[in-house]
Amino acid sequence: MATQQTVTAGRILVAPSVILLFAWMLGPLARTLYFSTLHYNLLDGSAIRYLGFQNYLDFLSDPNFIDALENTLVLVFSTLFISVVGGIFVALLMDQQVIGLNLLRLMVIAPFFVMPTVSALVWKNLLMNPESGFFLWITKSLHLPAPVWFTNWPMLSVILIVSWEWLPFASLILLTALQSLDLEQKEAAQLDGAGAIPYFFYIVLPHISRAITVVILIETIFLLSVFAEILVTTSGGPGDATTNIAFLVYKQALLDFDVGGASAGGIVAVVLANIAAIFLMRVIGKNLEA
């Protein structure tokens, strides 16, 4: 179906997108790369010095960075665990014959559509408030000691918020994958004498393993750059207990005006995201060829 005309038209029509995305991807990134080799501070009157790799060494050995990296990994892995395990559980539940399933599904999906700033502030002020938050009422009724969430357990608090936001996503994806499982497989398994637990591990889990992989990879990419929730609840604190790499870069760039250091941090963030992205691309690529 290709003629010279359609091929030429095709190239012209795709050009704007390619140009835009190429510029968007390369331009700023290249400039970040360039900045990351400099000593460049907007507040600092001194001249811009070329530091080369030194900036990276400084950044990577900076205890702030190590802490931020640790926080990032804790946040990502905890949220992954909660959202995926929870997501599997919720998806399994919703795959059953439940009355009013449509309404229930809407309720479970809803948190994903709430903007991060609202999620964070609602959790911080309405639920976790140490004086009148809803959670306080629950812990008091159960005669448990009341946690002062953001003061004593800042990281956990942030993890809870982010997990709440992403659990619906995992549930929805996994539910979709579950629903593609043949009913007949379940019936065959029952005839073969498989109980619920073996059925889950030998049949269900392998069937949704691809979806789980996709969920993990996509969540990882987005979780590495959690920002708004931290900004509006803890601003990275107390101290830097909840500063992840994204927030660290933000702090250095827009609060400390350390262009050089922030750029180095940004590159590190990009590298981390790319690691997950490479794996995700392979999964998607296989799907594209299909």
Add this chain to the structure above:
Amino acid sequence: MAVRQSIGRRIGVNVLAWAIGFIIFFPILWTILTSFKTELDAFAFPPKFFSVHWTLENYKGVLDGSNYPLFAYNSIVLSIGANVVGLLIAIPAAWSMAFAPTVVPDRALTRKLYAAMLGAIVLAAAILYLIGDARYDWRIYGPIVAIACIPIVYWVMTRRTPDVLMWMLSTKMMPGVGVLVPIFLWFRDLNLLDTRFGVGLMLMLMNLPIIIWMLYTYFKEIPVGILEAARMDGASLMNEIVHVLTPMATPGIASTMLLAVILSWNEAFWTLNLTTHNAAPLTAFIASYSAPEGLFWAKLSAASTLAIAPILVLGWLSQKQLVRGLTFGAVK
């Protein structure tokens, strides 16, 4: 399900499912409830469920007092505007990839492009070296590098279509912090900070890969024979896209727009960092409640409910597209 389950099991499952659903939904429910309480009731401990003096005063306060209308307006304009522009760019691109794909790159052309790329890089490097210190001004090295990239861009365009698509998707995976610094500095230098155009541009760029991708999947489902018939009927390319392709792909386009608007509305990185008060959308407005004075929970609830209500509705309508779009088709 053909298998009978015991009544006990069914009740158990239902109770458990609804309990979990309720727990997950609770924060949203609580927010909506609180928005109708007075501040005192909102702050009351133990939390009040019943003997509450329900009121609309918070909504009035938010809508009249703060600059809410401006923020809402910004959210609407940015979400719709950025994505409509994105759509106009994406439809031709998706057409190209679905109906005029590159299956096997032209080897002769590729070789010529390699030569051109090499030449461009050498030339650009030479110029940058020769102009001395002027090379540090981005207004000077920018255009030079941009022109040198033309062969590279053309090379990208002429690769296998699935590869080009994957590359486009990969641009979405770059974390914002990676380019926060140069973007911020450029915006500052170009007076784009706190402008709807500036933030809108960022939102459009973030969504472009997803829009192209989703349109591509929908376009692939349209039989190419119908487009060929249109060509035989004398339709120019523009006519073909406007009169035949777009009407047939309307459901797909609507689904894509739904998802794109939701993603832009909730975007909370560029909207927070590139705006202050003129172009700030609702994400930033709510963020301002993180440093409040006095009692504010009911007002926060009202503002939040207003901010999330439209998207909750849109989101409920777009679940299927969500799976398709956000997993990039890897899960059907």
Add this chain to the structure above:
Amino acid sequence: MGSIELQQVRKSFGAVNIIKGVDLEIKNGEFVVFVGPSGCGKSTLLRLIAGLEDVTGGKVVIDGKDATDLGPAQRGLAMVFQSYALYPHMSVRNNIAFPLKMAKAPKDIIDAKVKRAAATLNLTDYLDRRPGQLSGGQRQRVAIGRAIVREPSAFLFDEPLSNLDAALRVQMRLEIGELHNALKTTMIYVTHDQVEAMTMADKIVVLDLGAIAQVGAPLDLYNRPDNLFVARFIGSPTMNIAKGPSAAKRGADSIGIRPEHTDISTTAGEWPGTVRIAEHLGSETFVYVDVDGVGPFTVRVDGEAPLHTDDRVFLNPREPRLHKFNAAGQRIAA
């Protein structure tokens, strides 16, 4: 108007040569059928004429003008696709009107032409329906209507009847034939069904793996096939081919005789054999015989025949109707 010429037209997809140097002349008003087995390139050839694919070499000349570099819209042709390719979101009326809208014709002319086309094709009652609400035959008529209003130099049909059931196919075959008589426009028709070819064509082009095997009127191809390929493709059941002594004694590498020109006898004949199966249709009988030392032969007997499996029979060709071919599969003049 309506003359098309192909000069050394070639088409390759990558390293694969689909069309290998085709020369063809189509006169105005002719009903030409491209026929051949799957993969012979007939649809590709049609699409090259339509402009939906570019030629790799050679020229396409339409009405005396070189159309090789023209796009489909500029060649003045109309095409009816195998899947009809109707616009699902438009009514029948708008489907038929679409080409005229694209040509920016004035509204009253569009209305008039659509009305006329609908009347010709018995679609007047369906003008406001959508394609999804029509039957296969009706959809096909809409596709034809859309082609008619363009008043093209030639109509191109790409296996239009393949998606219809047998009865409908016969009816539509007649209608297309009548259309040709009425409009007298050139029609190029692609099919794999040699019955359609034989019944509809003024001229048949038999294609074999991208090259023309023979061009000629239907009965010419039937009575004087130029090569083994055409001999076996035209005519149903297939012509019987015999190699070996019977061919050699007639001075050929292989000989062919059609089932309807083969006599069968229980007593004597040139080719002795055993009946494998006899199909009794009442109006005729098809007898499948394993000829000793030669192979399977088919014989058509008019009316009924008292033959059954395992009967010993003798086959005799009617000499005037015998075809001779040389080692290269080409016809040897009688």
